[in-house]
Amino acid sequence: xxxxxxxxxxxxxxxxxxxxxxxxxxxxxxxxxxxxxxxxxxxxxxxxxxxxxxxxxxxxxxxxxxxxxxxxxxxxxxxxxxxxxxxxxxxxxxxxxxxxxxxxxxxxxxxxxxxxxxxxxxxxxxxxxxxxxxxxxxxxxxxxxxxxxxxxxxxxxxxxxxxxxxxxxxxxxxxxxxxxxxxxxxxxxxxxxxxxxxxxxxxxxxxxxxxxxxxxxxxxxxxxxxxxxxxxxxxxxxxxxxxxxxxxxxxxxxxxxxxxxxxxxxxxxxxxxxxxxxxxxxxxxxxxxxxxxxxxxxxxxxxxxxxxxxxxxxxxxxxxxxxxxxxxxxxxxxx
Numbered sequence: 213x214x215x216x217x218x219x220x221x222x223x224x225x226x227x228x229x230x231x232x233x234x235x236x237x238x239x240x241x242x243x244x245x246x247x248x249x250x251x252x253x254x255x256x257x258x259x260x261x262x263x264x265x266x267x268x269x270x271x272x273x274x275x276x277x278x279x280x281x282x283x284x285x286x287x288x289x290x291x292x293x294x295x296x297x298x299x300x301x302x303x304x305x306x307x308x309x310x311x312x313x314x315x316x317x318x319x320x321x322x323x324x325x326x327x328x329x330x331x332x333x334x335x336x337x338x339x340x341x342x343x344x345x346x347x348x349x350x351x352x353x354x355x356x357x358x359x360x361x362x363x364x365x366x367x368x369x370x371x372x373x374x375x376x377x378x379x380x381x382x383x384x385x386x387x388x389x390x391x392x393x394x395x396x397x398x399x400x401x402x403x404x405x406x407x408x409x410x411x412x413x414x415x416x417x418x419x420x421x422x423x424x425x426x427x428x429x430x431x432x433x434x435x436x437x438x439x440x441x442x443x444x445x446x447x448x449x450x451x452x453x454x455x456x457x458x459x460x461x462x463x464x465x466x467x468x469x470x471x472x473x474x475x476x477x478x479x480x481x482x483x484x485x486x487x488x489x490x491x492x493x494x495x496x497x498x499x500x501x502x503x504x505x506x507x508x509x510x511x512x513x514x515x516x517x518x519x520x521x522x523x524x525x526x527x528x529x530x531x532x533x534x535x536x537x538x539x540x541x542x543x544x545x546x547x
Contacts, residue, residue: 213401213453213460258393258447259372259430287369287386289406290338290399292327305339306330315345316385325388326351328362336400340364343388355390365390366399369406377434377441379405379427398429402459409457413529420457424533427475429453432539435485435497438505439477444489444497451485452542456525460539467542471510472523474537480510480517485543 285293285302293304294311308327315323324346331340342362344351353362365388370381372395389396399405405423412418430436432453435445451470454462470485471478484497493500501509510517522528523537 213463259374259377259395259434286383287367287406290366290368290404292339292341292367292386305332315388325354331364333400336402338366338399338404340391341367341388354388355392358392363390363392366396368395368399372430373441375441377430377436377439379423394430394433395426397433398426401429401453403429409459411457411525411529413525416529418529421533424475424536425455425457425459425538428473428538431475431477432471432473432541435478435489437471437478437481437484437497437501437508439475440504442500444500445485446489446546449485449543449546453539454541455539456523456528462540465542467544470541470543471508472517472521472537473539473541475534477505477508479508479537480521481508482510483543483545486546489546 285295287293291304292308293302294308295302306329309329311327313325313327315325317323326344326346328342328344330342332338333340342364343354344362345354355363355365357363367386368389369383369386370379371385371387372379372389387395389399391397391400403422403426405426407422408419409422409425410417411420431439432451433445434443436443450467452463452465452467453460469482471481473479481501484501486497488496495503520527521537522531523540528536
């Protein structure tokens with residue numbers, strides 16, 4: 213599907229603790245959807261959407277979280293739940309409004325977080341959490357704001373390594389994935405890590421785990437060609453995305469084929485999205501790819517591309533998702 217820039221573009225690369233507070237009054241589901249969609253960036257460099265002066269939010273530790281006698285259990289299908297100590301009754305999502313949590317930063321210091329409100333998105337079938345962090349001047353939205361309203365996040369299990377861009381499966385932590393950054397954006401596109409999608413070739417069907425497609429999507433959104441965590445794009449750059457599962461469908465565009473994407477980054481790279489995505493870089497994006505993962509460039513000797521690619525259901529249904537090419541995209545060449 214063609215992912216164009218949408219109205220108001222906002223994806224924080226650095227969120228400074230101590231900026232002016234913004235009201236976090238509970239909004240209707242319709243209002244919530246409208247404001248985060250207006251803020252959605254189709255393609256950007258940030259992974260989780262939370263970066264505090266260069267220090268990344270690694271995750272929220274489940275141990276020791278307690279809200280008025282409710283012990284937080286963790287995430288399930290994009291939903292947070294807890295158990296009341298006195299009755300054993302399970303509570304979840306909007307019932308957790310007001311919960312105080314502790315996030316762990318990449319420098320091992322703690323960060324105080326608060327769930328302000330939770331709404332359900334009928335469009336994307338996920339719960340959207342408005343979360344605040346406590347700074348020197350009070351509480352501010354964790355994911356930043358758009359049009360004066362907080363940008364929500366989606367809770368997902370484990371954490372994401374800011375250096376490598378890889379997901380870390382940790383049952384003791386979960387991540388608030390901001391919907392204006394790569395992880396949350398890919399979840400709203402349909403790659404929900406807790407879900408599966410059936411893929412069939414004739415009478416042979418497989419329930420494919422979408423966590424693999426999510427990892428590939430985060431690589432693609434950030435143009436992390438070599439799978440080393442280094443992004444080669446700029447916020448708001450349009451791309452056309454599709455897969456073999458029917459979640460995202462190819463649309464007609466004047467863009468050119470860019471690459472196929474797996475969990476480890478790009479393959480069959482026809483071109484880079486930008487000539488030089490980072491103005492301060494000493495080399496072009498293409499030169500970077502040639503230097504650090506040149507074998508992934510498409511050429512006449514690369515038989516993993518074209519008709520031999522395992523992207524399609526016909527060629528790939530029996531291939532492990534650990535190595536299979538899961539997504540394709542097109543883009544313009546931006547100078």
